[in-house]
Amino acid sequence: MNLEDLRGWIALVQFLTRRTLLNRRMLIALACAILLSALVAYAVAEEMTGLDDLAGMLDIFVLSFFLLVIPLVYGSSILRSDLEDRSITMVLTSPLNRPMVYIGYRAALFICVAVAMLIITSAGALTFFALAGVESGAIGIYVNVCLLTLIGAIVYSSLYLTVSLITKRVIYFGLFYAFIWEGFVGLLPGGIGDFTIRHYVRSIGSSWIQYGGLGSYQGSGLLNSFLVLAGAAAVLVALGSYLLHVKEIE
């Protein structure tokens, strides 16, 4: 990749990020998520004000709900809609090679998901702090959950972006994966939970956060979890790059 290609790639990432973040429907979805996050935090803080309660709230609503939904909302449309309306043509007829184009979409998606997740997490945490006060250790929990959302965002958005190259119905896949596989099958007794992204995100969380459900979670170990998530993300990015490389734009 030469310098001109790198400049083109950065321009693509900036364009996609701005377009996606400022999209009216996405802004409405984000506003609803912020409101919901603040509302949940308000409801929790009315009754429970300890660190266990803060960690439990962020675990359930951020790591187990928003972290699955927000990447799906952005990831199901950022590339798929450009393929559907064929506005990707002008990008694919530039000198940038297709794997780099894919990685450009991937980078833009990660930035959008990361920004949205940090805002949503902050809305919940700050509402909680405002009502329950800031106990010693509370900021640590908040920062660690923010880091976990960034790690999760990398893998979930890789998954949905790659699937969006395989099927037009990525939203159905995402709903199945998030709510049936991770939300139900992954919680069944036995080792089946090891085949979910959430398990490894929570495993890392259990090493960092000693409060709430995360504190007692029987994870797969910090290093193992990092390796599994990094491997999954790398495989998904490689697969997506290959799929776009061989895709015919009819």
Added chain:
Amino acid sequence: MKPIITATDLSKWYGDVIGLNSLDLEIKPGITGIVGPNGAGKSTLFKLIMGLIKPKLGEIEVLGERPWRNPGINAKIGFCPDYESLPLDSTGRDYLALIARLQGVSGVDGRVQEVAETVGMSGDIGRKIGGYSKGMKQRVKIAAALVHRPELLILDEPLAGTDPLGRKDLIELIGALHRDSGFDVIVSSHILREVERMTREIALLYKGRAIASGNISEIRALIDKHPHNVVIRGEGTRQLAKRLLDEEYVISVRLGDDLVTIEVREPDMFFRDFPGIAREQASGVEEIYSLDDNLESVFDYLVEG
């Protein structure tokens, strides 16, 4: 002159639908019109040229290179697709700046303004594309194809959906791009008269094959053996038609209310002899015209032939 496009036995199909069928075609520098009805394979050919799809059989070379999985060649080509392909929630300026940066153009802002002026969009380039008319979108697409100063412009149905005034302007613009800026242009359309106004070099596609290519006059020469229909309007045309039937090259005559339609085998001979015969018959001919004096008829004849 070295061809800019060479297709050899090129085939592409989608399931049961044939896009191109053993196409053999050479396109030389200049402006070339690709003409054919819907489904003839024009857009398939352009997508193959741009490396958006892969040939099933045969080969295609663009500026001496194969385009599939060869993004480097895209720096030499500007493409205006027949579909909208524009981000509606971006401004024209942002979109053109993105394309310029993707293409490695230096001095992006100045170049964007320059191409906006070239296509007559400088006043509206700051508006969102979603609010543009069809003609304005076509202009922005052409500007995007021009922004990196390519060697070759591929314009797929650039006149589609534009109003008559817009079409006239675009036809003039395409001519000027070749004349003033030296771009080689390949332009497709099924609006045949407009292609004829842009160029004399055409390739006729039908059902995925090139049925003829070259100068329109040469193609016309190919069809001289085919009958032409000539309409004559005015007084005394029935008597005139009766006299014309004596000529060997007249095949048939159809009578209308105040006109006759003569089917002739050799139109050059007919038009050479006609003034003398009309004078001899003292007929009051008010109007004479050939129904076949346009590209549609050339196409029809070649297809039927």
